[in-house]
Amino acid sequence: MKSFLLLLFSAAVLSGCAYDAKLQDSGTSARTQEIPLLFDQAQTQAVFVTFDGTQLKSYGNDLSRAKTQYIPASTFKMLNALIGLQNAKVTNTEVFKWSGEKRTFPAWEKDMTLAEAMQASAVPVYQELARRIGLELMRKEVKRVGFGNAQIGQHVDNFWLVGPLKISPEQEAQFAYQLATKQLPFDRNVQQQVKDMLYFI
Known part of the structure; x- marks a missing residue:
């Protein structure tokens, strides 16, 4: 859970940073495409959500989970x-x-x-x-x-x-x-x- 807390918090901080558009398109898109594969390899249904203060983005192999409520x-x-x-x-x-x-x-x-x-x-x-x-x-x-x-x-x-x-x-x-x-x-x-x-x- 320690790593999850740090990941959750770091995602929020990093998502607010500005990136060069070309770097974001080429690098980030490739990495985000790997997220569903990582969840598949872990044999779990999951979603990773980021928020930059304006836009929510979801990545994973079960995007419906992004809006589903769970115990915190x-x-x-x-x-x-x-x-x-x-x-x-x-x-x-x-x-x-x-x-x-x-x-x-x-x-x-x-x-x-x-x-x-x-x-x-x-x-x-x-x-x-x-x-x-x-x-x-x-x-x-x-x-x-x-x-x-x-x-x-x-x-x-x-x-x-x-x-x-x-x-x-x-x-x-x-x-x-x-x-x-x-x-x-x-x-x-x-x-x-x-x-x-x-x-x-």
Whole structure:
């Protein structure tokens, strides 16, 4: 999931850059034609979506998926962090302590900051953050941002993992672009902190 987050975010940033038209036509078209083949080789039905602030483009072997909503899973960590930071439920330097309990992956079994948890896709850390935010504030903020179908149900710590929250790849690409360009309805410094988490080393 770490690589997916970086890919999603990088696509949003790079899609906003200007390229020479001839280079784009010759180089990019050849590369994009390979995308469906890569998905075929992986034996999966998938779509890759880019957004440059104006135009959405979809590539893959099942383009209908671009408009189909799915649970956001770990991509929700970006919005979770934004909400937590904006509402002073966490700081970007706070360390979430590991209690010693067994976790799904050994990489999650340690103390972590939000940035480290973002990189490790550590679900327990972001579940703890969601519980701090609370159901009503979370519902209000998800709706205010207009993230996907904006439905979070009655359980604040798993709605992005099992539903009812869903979002389409096109909506995800637009959200990533807004974060990349700091156009989301959060303080710009908060958006920068979350951007930095995605590139944290």
